[in-house]
Amino acid sequence: MTNSNEPHPAGQAPMGPPVQFWPTGDDGTxxxxxxxxxxxxxxxxxxxxxxxTNNPVVHYSLYYNTGGEDARQVTVNDADLFRRQDxxxxxxxxxxxxxxxxxxxxxxxxxxxxxxxDGIAVGYHLQAVCKQQGVEETQDLTTAIFVHRxxxxxxxxxxxxxxTRILTETQEGFANNTQYLAxxxxxxxxxxxxxxxxxxxxxxxxxAGGRAGMPSTWHLLVADDDSRGAYNCNLTxxxxxxxxxxxxxxxxxxxxxxWHPVGIGNLTDNLVDSVEAPLRAxxxxxxxxxxxxxxxxxxxEDFYPAHLTVHAGDITDxxxxxxxxxxxxxxxxxxxxxxxxxxxxxxxxxxxDQIRAYRTSDPGNEKLAYFTVPTEPLxxxxxxxxxxxxxxxxxxxxxxxxxxxxxxxxGGDLRVGHLRVTGSSRMLHTGQTPLEQGTEYTAPTDGFxxxxxxxxxxxxxxxxxxxxxxxxxxxxxITSVSAEDLHGRDxxxxxxxxRKASKVTFTTTGDADLRYKLSWHPLGPEDLAx
Numbered sequence: 001m002t003n004s005n006e007p008h009p010a011g012q013a014p015m016g017p018p019v020q021f022w023p024t025g026d027d028g029t030x031x032x033x034x035x036x037x038x039x040x041x042x043x044x045x046x047x048x049x050x051x052x053t054n055n056p057v058v059h060y061s062l063y064y065n066t067g068g069e070d071a072r073q074v075t076v077n078d079a080d081l082f083r084r085q086d087x088x089x090x091x092x093x094x095x096x097x098x099x100x101x102x103x104x105x106x107x108x109x110x111x112x113x114x115x116x117x118d119g120i121a122v123g124y125h126l127q128a129v130c131k132q133q134g135v136e137e138t139q140d141l142t143t144a145i146f147v148h149r150x151x152x153x154x155x156x157x158x159x160x161x162x163x164t165r166i167l168t169e170t171q172e173g174f175a176n177n178t179q180y181l182a183x184x185x186x187x188x189x190x191x192x193x194x195x196x197x198x199x200x201x202x203x204x205x206x207x208a209g210g211r212a213g214m215p216s217t218w219h220l221l222v223a224d225d226d227s228r229g230a231y232n233c234n235l236t237x238x239x240x241x242x243x244x245x246x247x248x249x250x251x252x253x254x255x256x257x258x259w260h261p262v263g264i265g266n267l268t269d270n271l272v273d274s275v276e277a278p279l280r281a282x283x284x285x286x287x288x289x290x291x292x293x294x295x296x297x298x299x300x301e302d303f304y305p306a307h308l309t310v311h312a313g314d315i316t317d318x319x320x321x322x323x324x325x326x327x328x329x330x331x332x333x334x335x336x337x338x339x340x341x342x343x344x345x346x347x348x349x350x351x352x353d354q355i356r357a358y359r360t361s362d363p364g365n366e367k368l369a370y371f372t373v374p375t376e377p378l379x380x381x382x383x384x385x386x387x388x389x390x391x392x393x394x395x396x397x398x399x400x401x402x403x404x405x406x407x408x409x410x411g412g413d414l415r416v417g418h419l420r421v422t423g424s425s426r427m428l429h430t431g432q433t434p435l436e437q438g439t440e441y442t443a444p445t446d447g448f449x450x451x452x453x454x455x456x457x458x459x460x461x462x463x464x465x466x467x468x469x470x471x472x473x474x475x476x477x478i479t480s481v482s483a484e485d486l487h488g489r490d491x492x493x494x495x496x497x498x499r500k501a502s503k504v505t506f507t508t509t510g511d512a513d514l515r516y517k518l519s520w521h522p523l524g525p526e527d528l529a530x
Contacts, residue, residue, distance in 0.1 A: 198218060435519075459507050
């Protein structure tokens with residue numbers, strides 16, 4: 001940038017009047033950038049708000065990405081932002097802005113609608129450029145929103161560079177002839193060495209017909225007469241959220257049955273849990289009946305993270321502009337956010353006394369201050385920040401204002417409590433094969449083992465995290481008596497869910513015609529480790 005206030009060489013005339021860079025006062029106002037709804041539902045739109053000067057030397061551009069599988073970068077400039085309701089009438093009102101009541105001659109309040117949004121988090125960048133005498137200076141504002149049920153990384157989870165923990169603690173110990181409800185998606189893994197095991201699965205949204213109006217699928221496992229514990233029949237069944245299950249169980253020594261939820265949620269015999277809590281719109285905490293109103297000259301605004309994207313384990317700064325909160329002031333703040341997601345999440349909460357240390361007085365208004373609060377190291381996929389500002393005059397009921405913003409974590413761990421994908425998702429990476437017999441492998445992330453055999457026996461042992469031996473003790477075994485597996489006529493196969501940090505070994509027996517496959521399909525990018 002060249003400043004024409006700089007001295008000119010001797011004998012050379014100055015090039016016009018000095019350049020005043022960013023205009024002062026209302027001639028250069030650019031502030032209060034936020035999204036109307038945080039969060040929104042996938043496929044919906046939101047409205048972006050900001051206040052800025054109506055100054056011909058300042059030009060504006062808005063940038064954001066719609067996210068999702070068909071992600072599209074959106075760029076909006078002056079021509080659209082300052083569109084008039086009647087394009088042929090230069091005196092027609094603006095379509096997306098109206099005069100600010102505080103200074104209608106110079107300031108505009110914008111309300112600009114976005115396009116439908118699909119990504120799990122959407123960041124917005126609003127840029128103002130002041131152009132005078134060939135010189136440019138820019139100012140930037142950013143904000144972000146979360147999108148409920150949005151696609152993660154354009155519908156793909158292949159971009160994960162951390163670890164994935166989707167299959168959480170397993171559940172056992174089910175009762176005969178008892179109905180259970182699945183609170184989340186998951187997998188039911190069963191095996192039997194004697195007698196038989198049956199499983200009934202009823203969908204979450206039954207159509208008319210079937211027993212009691214609940215069309216069901218029945219799964220039956222029958223042990224081989226010659227098994228004697230050396231060979232077992234087994235299955236893995238994918239179960240949809242809110243399905244109802246019932247079991248017919250043999251002697252406890254003759255079977256194993258485990259539930260592997262995708263997220264957090266054991267099977268429950270309390271069927272009233274099937275009612276899902278509705279998503280609720282943000283509520284206001286102002287008690288208008290009490291007569292306490294937020295002072296108009298003490299706005300709380302410009303709440304944003306210094307970095308919309310943060311690498312896992314790094315920190316960022318949270319900024320906002322609002323009333324000063326010195327000791328004895330009727331104004332105060334509370335900042336809340338989670339440093340990660342999932343079962344081991346931890347909530348950080350800073351009170352007004354802690355926040356006070358991060359304020360800097362506003363040189364233009366002693367009643368206001370700028371705040372810059374550093375976060376703790378962050379993990380997860382996205383971190384939402386909630387700032388609550390309160391105003392409580394002496395003896396009166398308090399009134400509050402709530403602001404939210406977000407950061408997206410690059411390479412963070414995905415620990416899913418309730419994972420629901422309504423777009424497309426790609427979690428299962430390319431299977432790892434071949435694997436070496438007799439070698440103990442460790443699962444670096446959750447995943448699935450797929451095995452098939454023809455003309456022999458394939459045996460897999462899985463030792464869960466922290467266990468002293470495999471479970472079930474006899475492992476999982478499949479046997480094919482013939483090598484004639486052309487067109488799939490005579491081969492046996494299984495699919496086994498494997499939790500992160502489990503130990504896996506396998507062996508085979510058979511003659512020269514033995515053919516088998518054992519492949520690892522991780523929920524993430526990492527192979528089994530030796």
